[in-house]
Amino acid sequence: MEEAFIKIENVSYMYEENDGFAKIDRYAVKNVSLEIKEGEFVAVLGHNGSGKSTLAKLINMIYTPTSGKIYIKGRDITDENMSDEDIMGLRKTVGMVFQNPDNQLVATIVEDDVAFGPENLGIPSEEIRKRVDDALADVGMTKYANHEPHRLSGGQKQRIAIAGIIAMLPECIIFDESTAMLDPVGRKEVMESIIKLNREKNITVLMITHYMEEAALADRVVVIDDGRIISDGKPIEVFKKEKELRDCGLSVPQCTELVHCLSENGFDIKGECVDVVSCANMIFEALNL
Ligand code: ADP
Numbered sequence: 001m002e003e004a005f006i007k008i009e010n011v012s013y014m015y016e017e018n019d020g021f022a023k024i025d026r027y028a029v030k031n032v033s034l035e036i037k038e039g040e041f042v043a044v045l046g047h048n049g050s051g052k053s054t055l056a057k058l059i060n061m062i063y064t065p066t067s068g069k070i071y072i073k074g075r076d077i078t079d080e081n082m083s084d085e086d087i088m089g090l091r092k093t094v095g096m097v098f099q100n101p102d103n104q105l106v107a108t109i110v111e112d113d114v115a116f117g118p119e120n121l122g123i124p125s126e127e128i129r130k131r132v133d134d135a136l137a138d139v140g141m142t143k144y145a146n147h148e149p150h151r152l153s154g155g156q157k158q159r160i161a162i163a164g165i166i167a168m169l170p171e172c173i174i175f176d177e178s179t180a181m182l183d184p185v186g187r188k189e190v191m192e193s194i195i196k197l198n199r200e201k202n203i204t205v206l207m208i209t210h211y212m213e214e215a216a217l218a219d220r221v222v223v224i225d226d227g228r229i230i231s232d233g234k235p236i237e238v239f240k241k242e243k244e245l246r247d248c249g250l251s252v253p254q255c256t257e258l259v260h261c262l263s264e265n266g267f268d269i270k271g272e273c274v275d276v277v278s279c280a281n282m283i284f285e286a287l288n289l
């Protein structure tokens with residue numbers, strides 16, 4: 001059987017809080033099990049506070065599970081006896097891109113920023129040059145190599161942050177609401193980069209989002225509510241269950257909702273869709289056009 005790239009086994013995570021009187025234990029992740037295959041593009045969907053970032057930080061070894069196990073390429077990352085070298089290796093294997101691009105850029109020139117990660121890994125300078133060029137090309141930012149990051153748009157900054165991760169040659173990237181602070185153009189640019197990295201470089205993608213339309217672009221959607229996985233499947237299967245999603249504060253893509261609405265109001269339309277083109281085709285078909 002093919003080994004999972006990431007295997008999460010019965011993982012729980014508890015934050016200790018103090019309300020001024022006593023310590024309160026609050027579980028942010030509750031007995032989650034999840035397997036992600038190499039090359040998969042998985043969206044993790046959930047409303048604010050559902051536990052998405054905590055889960056991402058567990059996979060990226062920022063936190064250690066309160067209970068349960070996490071394996072990356074078969075290696076137990078919850079093993080306390082893991083060497084520093086192993087930890088470094090795993091951190092390089094699984095990169096993470098956060099929400100705010102301004103917090104992720106460190107240098108005053110774009111190409112220096114992208115070189116920062118590989119420089120810290122002790123990579124020889126010729127190799128760094130090549131990696132920086134390749135990474136900038138991958139996110140379509142080659143012509144900005146000598147620009148100042150703070151003058152770029154939000155979407156461009158975020159693509160530079162992604163290039164900085166790619167330059168460390170990760171096998172998997174976790175995007176934690178990496179489009180949340182961007183305008184529609186920036187969101188589209190970043191989504192296109194994410195899709196391209198997955199399809200063309202076979203990078204395993206775990207994309208945390210609360211945008212239904214973005215989740216619909218993944219191979220698979222995992223829905224989290226109150227620290228638990230409540231749905232896991234192809235976007236079309238997950239978004240079929242509109243009521244269940246609404247019950248936990250989420251919705252479905254607008255085109256999915258339109259088809260449900262037409263069908264409920266007696267319009268003879270069959271099937272499900274999660275993208276605009278399929279939606280248009282279903283309507284044409286129903287109208288016999
Ligand atoms: P999401 O990313 O889905 O918005 P989080 O993983 O950030 O959710 O948070 C899940 C739950 O854990 C929330 O109830 C949040 O308030 C709580 N939480 C997150 N970070 C901390 C922290 N550092 N200390 C205590 N509670 C936290």
Ligand code: MG
Nearest residue numbers: 052053054177
């Ligand atoms: Mg979060």
